[in-house]
Amino acid sequence: MLRKERLRLILKEINLHNKVLSGDLSEKLSVSEDTIRRDLHELAEEGVILKVHGGAVSKAFNYPFDGDNKVYALKAKQQIAEKAIRLFKNDMSILMEGGTTIIEIAKMIPPNLRATFFTVSPQVALTLAEHENIEVISIGGKLGRNANIHTGASVINELAGIRVDLCIMGANGISMKDGLTDSDWEIVQVIKAMLRSAKKTAVVSIAEKLSTVQKIKICEFGFINYLITELPPGNARLSPYKSSQLVKL
Amino acid sequence: MLRKERLRLILKEINLHNKVLSGDLSEKLSVSEDTIRRDLHELAEEGVILKVHGGAVSKAFNYPFDGDNKVYALKAKQQIAEKAIRLFKNDMSILMEGGTTIIEIAKMIPPNLRATFFTVSPQVALTLAEHENIEVISIGGKLGRNANIHTGASVINELAGIRVDLCIMGANGISMKDGLTDSDWEIVQVIKAMLRSAKKTAVVSIAEKLSTVQKIKICEFGFINYLITELPPGNARLSPYKSSQLVKL
């Protein structure tokens, strides 16, 4: 059998079943596993499959959402993400909310970080799943209408049962006087539960949201350990925000 | 024999069988392998074939799909989706597994359908979320490494607590003799739990997977109410599949 022929069969098998094991292919195609590995390596180089320990998986299956969506204020959010990942250390457990900023953080996690992530956002879960060394646990529940966040009593329940080192959350309104606020009651309930589950909490937000207030209160600033914006920590617009334990990044 | 004539025969052979071996041709046409190689080289220069180590393959043979992130056998999966949504009625509760076929179903749900969907797949959840009138509930848990499906004890637990009208699932291996099979133990556990939670079960699969068997058994065909492929229900390839309650779509 020609090598090319074999490569094509492997590709077909992967597209058909979403994943293959080197051992199975070796048996089916009557070549050594070494050869299969070399084949998979080549297909992965071409970018048509995704090689994993033990075999390979279909790429289309793993990235069906690599879309065209433009993110508002992407650059600022990436700057925020760069700062946020400095808080991550090996073997931490980290709870992530949802939103475009937090997805940017998830994308930017260094590949060698070894940690456990909890999240209430399917998008964040999928983004996190692309990293080899991290374990992803979705807190499931009713998918909220407005934001793509799991909400409802089951989420609150599950969150009550976990304890993480760090919680990363966004906030729609940030002001020193009124604390963190949002406009969606369901989401506020979830965020409150997240706060209770975390030893430390970081709030990420583009500067544009500073000094804005939404209808529903999440918490006072006293509960927040880190405030991360795209501004340098010394910027005048951040000077109103201070509390005994607040660190600006 | 004229060289031109030989070239024509070689090309015909490749178009017929999608591949040729230099050795075979040498024997069949009574010329040395060197000559065959020179012939193949020339045809490859013209761009009509693809020369590979050991012989040549047809150009169309090279890659079965064109794009980057295209779904394999998309058209067939869309045909399946069209049939599957015929099972959906207002006010049903429906449990969906994951996979590219099921995502196509989720995309194709009619906008006016009013129903509750449960799913163990973040991607399916997000796809479902685009429909106004349906409620989406994620069954959360550890995100599996191979497929993007929530797995683990918590998923089994949660599934044990729900009862739905219909379960839509894929299967990697389908055969009348061995029933439904898959290759991932974690996923099989989840699917088994899904089966227990559903009053009726539909299996969707492209015809290519028929008569294939994977390592781990999910269940016999007797547990399945609907088998949905892209083939018409009367197709001969479906005739082996029959049980007292099985409906083919």
Add this chain to the structure above:
DNA sequence: CTAAAATATGCAATTTCATGCAATAGTTTT
């Protein structure tokens, strides 16, 4: 942490390939 599985890498045996060369066949020119 430890043991088992999977992987990467170097190596050797085999097969296939490219190239130069000479012999032959076919074509053109004289």
Add this chain to the structure above:
DNA sequence: AAAACTATTGCATGAAATTGCATATTTTAG
């Protein structure tokens, strides 16, 4: 028709590709 010339072919040789095995390393699972 003979000479000159070009194209084709087979063979020899060294280069390159392919594959399986041995071994060291990495990854995974318990």
